[in-house]
Amino acid sequence: MIQDDFNHDRMLPGRHILLAGYRGLLSRAFAEALKKHGARVSEAYLPPAEDFDRALEDMKDPADGLIWLVPPVRYVLIPDAAPEDIRRLTDQCLLGLHAAVRRVLPGMREKRGGTLVAVTSDYALTAVPGTAPYAAACAAVNAYIRAAAVEWSRYGIRANTVMCGFSAADNGEEYERLHGEEAPDAFRRYQPLERAGTAEDIIGAALFLSSGMSDFMTGESLPVDGGAMIVGHSQVWHPKGQPAFVFPRKEDRA
Amino acid sequence: MKGLLENKNCVVTSGAHGMGYAIARLFALQGGRVAICGRDPSGRESGEELNRIRPGCFFIPCDLGDMDRTAAFGDAVLEKMGHVDVLVNCVGVNKREYVDQIDLDTYDALQNVNLKSAIVLIKKFVPVMMRRGIRGSIVNISSIHSVAPTPVTGAYAATKGGMNALTRVLAAETGQYGIRVNALCCGWVATTYIQRDLKALEGDREGQYAYLDGMRDSAPCLSPARAEDIAGHALFLASDMSAYITGAVLMDDGGASLQTHACEFPEPEDARDMRRRYFDTILEGFGE
Numbered sequence: 001m002i003q004d005d006f007n008h009d010r011m012l013p014g015r016h017i018l019l020a021g022y023r024g025l026l027s028r029a030f031a032e033a034l035k036k037h038g039a040r041v042s043e044a045y046l047p048p049a050e051d052f053d054r055a056l057e058d059m060k061d062p063a064d065g066l067i068w069l070v071p072p073v074r075y076v077l078i079p080d081a082a083p084e085d086i087r088r089l090t091d092q093c094l095l096g097l098h099a100a101v102r103r104v105l106p107g108m109r110e111k112r113g114g115t116l117v118a119v120t121s122d123y124a125l126t127a128v129p130g131t132a133p134y135a136a137a138c139a140a141v142n143a144y145i146r147a148a149a150v151e152w153s154r155y156g157i158r159a160n161t162v163m164c165g166f167s168a169a170d171n172g173e174e175y176e177r178l179h180g181e182e183a184p185d186a187f188r189r190y191q192p193l194e195r196a197g198t199a200e201d202i203i204g205a206a207l208f209l210s211s212g213m214s215d216f217m218t219g220e221s222l223p224v225d226g227g228a229m230i231v232g233h234s235q236v237w238h239p240k241g242q243p244a245f246v247f248p249r250k251e252d253r254a
Numbered sequence: 255m256k257g258l259l260e261n262k263n264c265v266v267t268s269g270a271h272g273m274g275y276a277i278a279r280l281f282a283l284q285g286g287r288v289a290i291c292g293r294d295p296s297g298r299e300s301g302e303e304l305n306r307i308r309p310g311c312f313f314i315p316c317d318l319g320d321m322d323r324t325a326a327f328g329d330a331v332l333e334k335m336g337h338v339d340v341l342v343n344c345v346g347v348n349k350r351e352y353v354d355q356i357d358l359d360t361y362d363a364l365q366n367v368n369l370k371s372a373i374v375l376i377k378k379f380v381p382v383m384m385r386r387g388i389r390g391s392i393v394n395i396s397s398i399h400s401v402a403p404t405p406v407t408g409a410y411a412a413t414k415g416g417m418n419a420l421t422r423v424l425a426a427e428t429g430q431y432g433i434r435v436n437a438l439c440c441g442w443v444a445t446t447y448i449q450r451d452l453k454a455l456e457g458d459r460e461g462q463y464a465y466l467d468g469m470r471d472s473a474p475c476l477s478p479a480r481a482e483d484i485a486g487h488a489l490f491l492a493s494d495m496s497a498y499i500t501g502a503v504l505m506d507d508g509g510a511s512l513q514t515h516a517c518e519f520p521e522p523e524d525a526r527d528m529r530r531r532y533f534d535t536i537l538e539g540f541g542e
Contacts, residue, residue: 001480001482001486001535002280002482002483002486002489006283006486007255008257008258008284008493008495112522112524112528146512149474149509149512150474150509150513151519151520153473153474153475153476153508154476154519154520154522154525154528155521155522156476156528165498191429192429192500192501193429193432193498193500194430197498201497201498204494204495204496204497205495205496205499207495208490208496212486213486213487213489213490214487214490215486216475216479216480216484216506217487217504217505217506218475218508219505220504220506222504223501224498224499225499226429226500227425227429227500229501250384250430250431
């Protein structure tokens with residue numbers, strides 16, 4: 001529960017956080033931010049699986065929190081999605097999460113408290129061409145976290161998800177490949193807040209879920225997507241087409 | 255140290271008691287100038303307490319079921335503050351009736367308080383935000399009843415379901431102005447009614463524990479929520495910590511709506527002691 005002397009610049013003093021999953025721009029930003037907020041950070045990334053397994057094994061102290069990062073999306077239509085690519089994605093997103101949760105759970109049970117936070121994607125809930133394998137993997141992570149939330153609630157352990165919309169943190173190249181020079185205009189068409197997400201946006205949500213500020217919230221998925229999910233993603237795959245509905249521009253309002 | 259809402263002008267409806275007061279108090283502790291309203295003139299004491307925490311806070315008596323008075327409240331706030339950065343629509347009244355027996359006058363009254371008052375205040379504050387380029391935040395307190403139905407709450411559920419829809423549409427309309435709109439669907443929260451029942455058991459700590467234990471299975475999390483828990487979530491949505499979140503209708507129910515059927519939970523051997531320590535935090539919050 002949030003206290004009267006709550007300090008938003010130092011939200012995790014003395015907490016041991018396991019930061020795990022995909023290593024990229026976002027994980028680096030997370031590690032820095034968690035330390036600034038007073039946390040002690042252990043890190044375990046995959047691939048490769050051997051390094052990940054060793055890092056989990058080498059973790060000495062029980063963790064108070066886990067923050068799990070899925071990889072960024074790679075758009076591929078279903079006929080082009082090879083089974084081994086899907087297996088690799090499932091291993092990375094779900095089996096890796098399972099290993100990390102099994103590693104931290106005994107300590108959290110002992111301490112009668114802890115937080116599990118998975119950073120996934122709003123593709124877990126939306127339907128966009130080219131995302132079937134990735135959406136399935138993210139949805140699996142979301143479902144796993146919901147079940148974990150209910151399963152370990154009586155031990156004071158909470159589990160939630162941060163569903164990211166487009167974030168410049170790890171998706172920049174893919175977005176440029178998809179939209180080319182029309183990338184900035186795409187935001188104005190499909191996101192109320194008209195901008196890409198930043199690492200800070202995602203980290204803010206994860207800090208909230210990892211701290212006492214979010215006590216009593218469990219099994220929830222926070223959409224950190226600039227409102228994209230509420231207006232639909234249909235425009236994304238038709239960068240040169242017309243969106244089905246155009247919101248009145250502020251210049252045109254009476 | 256600057257608070258998360260340092261120098262922000264905040265409005266919390268029904269902010270004199272219970273959950274609304276917990277939200278208003280936390281906002282004031284985080285540097286916000288908070289205006290609260292409520293029907294009961296005793297809310298003035300709450301306004302004075304908030305002003306002690308953070309000078310500039312105030313209370314205006316207002317019956318949120320009366321749209322003229324609600325509009326007048328909005329005007330009075332703008333006159334004193336100039337503009338609003340954060341609006342929390344926290345009011346909620348309920349009447350237990352089966353849907354096929356709903357008294358339509360009662361339904362209108364619920365609709366006025368729970369939804370229409372929010373629209374009246376949005377009409378007052380949001381155009382000012384737009385004109386002045388204020389990247390404001392609106393937090394609507396909704397209810398688990400809007401998504402997980404309970405018998406005899408149809409009218410209330412309809413108003414809160416309407417609140418959820420309003421949240422999404424307003425978010426879509428105002429995003430280009432940098433204004434964010436989100437909602438929290440609350441489950442069981444230890445406020446007014448629970449406090450009253452616990453007060454009746456004053457001096458009987460075992461009786462108070464038994465009363466709270468009766469809510470044990472209402473959610474996976476230790477239940478009921480404390481008003482301060484909800485306040486923390488409202489602070490997150492009101493502040494720049496959630497700068498990329500809009501149109502979200504979040505379940506704030508300790509996981510209650512996830513449960514589709516009765517099930518056994520793994521429990522620690524000291525579960526009873528854990529619950530009692532948690533209940534103590536609720537009782538301490540009520541001065542018991």
